[in-house]
Amino acid sequence: MTEQTDITPTPFPTPELGEPYLLTPGPLTTSAEVKRAMLKDWGSWDSDFRSMTAQMCRHLLEIANDKNGEFECVPMQGSGTFSVEAMLGSFLPKDSKTLVLINGAYGKRVAETISYLNRDYIVLDKGDYMPPRGDEIEAILREDPAISHVIAVHCETSSGILNPIQEISDVVYAEGRKLLVDSMSAFGALPLDVNKTRYEAMVSSANKCIEGVPGFGFVIARKSELENAEGSSHSLSLDIHQQWRNFQKTGQWRFTPPTHVVAAFMEALKTHKLEGGAPGRLARYTQNRDIMVAGMRELGFETLLKDRWLSPIIVTFFNPSHPNFEFTKFYDLMKARGFIIYPGKLTVVDSFRVGCIGRMDENVMRQVVLAAKETLAEMKVDSALPPEAALIERAKLAA
Structure with missing residues (x-):
């Protein structure tokens, strides 16, 4: 079987096509070529x-x-x-x-x-x-x-x-x-x-x-x-x-x-x-993470981990402490905007996760941040800061 590498992958899909991005650690958003195969x-x-x-x-x-x-x-x-x-x-x-x-x-x-x-x-x-x-x-x-x-x-x-x-x-x-x-x-x-x-x-x-x-x-x-x-x-x-x-x-x-x-x-x-193997993929995922984390922090969200240990695969965020924030509603409103995020899997604190992998680039991650901003506004959550107790616990356990 002859391998063909002289092709250019299709552009990154968009939520407007009716298929939401999967911001998870897999299954994840795939290319049109993968689907057609x-x-x-x-x-x-x-x-x-x-x-x-x-x-x-x-x-x-x-x-x-x-x-x-x-x-x-x-x-x-x-x-x-x-x-x-x-x-x-x-x-x-x-x-x-x-x-x-x-x-x-x-x-x-x-x-x-x-x-x-x-x-x-x-x-x-x-x-x-x-x-x-x-x-x-x-x-x-x-x-x-x-x-x-x-x-x-x-x-x-x-x-x-x-x-x-x-x-x-x-x-x-x-x-x-x-x-x-x-x-x-x-x-x-x-x-x-x-x-x-x-x-x-x-x-x-x-x-x-x-x-x-x-x-x-x-x-x-x-x-x-x-x-x-x-x-x-x-x-x-x-x-x-x-x-x-x-x-x-x-x-x-x-x-x-x-x-x-x-x-x-x-x-x-x-x-x-075609993307340059693992180094090329790592570069895109790292850019995805950096753009998304910076934008989410501007909204007040805080990561579970300090920057040194953040992977370019998926990032965990503390749930905001605001009384109007409820994760299920946040999830549904993000999905309505074309982004499926991931629930938290921790027992110590309430959290959710946002994946950086899949057929997505930095422009998609900017859309994720915008969707989160619009969702918070719709929920009437004016601050995404986590509970003070969660930050104290993080500092204590990470010491």
Whole structure:
């Protein structure tokens, strides 16, 4: 199958076309090319589809910069969480002990998954405001030599915090342990070069920074880890080793693949390459974040996190303390203006989230700010300042 890269993606869509922007960490707003790619049916056993899958995996390994051929890409049907569980179940031996780094809902989900797998683990829980740091991890690993693996969430989208993966990786391998990375909402934009940041495996999804649609995830893992994973999985359908072996033997998915989603993802990969790969995408997402955060702060909104830890993927804002502010109404009025935002996922404070990823640019983010301003006016909220108690709590926990 010949790849075509001499195309120009369609302009960024507009709410006036009747399709709202998805200001979420995925599913997200996609291009017209991605949508059109799903209009054709594919045979899952057909050679054209097998060729498409192989080409897709090669592109993903290129994004990871696997120059030496030490890694393999294994796609897995289902949501991103399916692929996270597949990675954990396949690469954590039954007698392993894992340190799970937590600062939000998705780190907690990793720990819950390991519990279901009946593997031993401990946690370093930093709450919602701060990342795990190298010296903390080092101390835990030195105190407990039974720990064999560390698992980190690259971008914790429940708070929007960007975790220091390079720092984490350096400490883990200095202490002779192995790192697994949940890069679900980061891979394809944030750096995760296998030649610079060491890890055994990472997992991501079609509907995140590559800007495809939901339906499958993928694991990029060292060949040596894949070979050693035989017999480790708790599950027939989530066995990464067996999925990999089947691709090697037949070029096919073991079970019915999301054919239309893969075809759409190939279009998304073309646009990703045209934009300059991960660096180009990161530049746009960063600009989106900076424009949106500056505008929201002018309205009085305050971010949950200090600037140092704000990711370019999604940003969490405190709910205003004004008595007329009610999130459900704010959500509905923003949606009526063409923007679907994301509820908060924190237990400490009331919050909401605004995503920066998807087929959107800085002009769209200016429209988001304008829509928020108009919505506040319609709600008769003259100040978006958060409760003083929330800022005190942030200062205390982030100290």
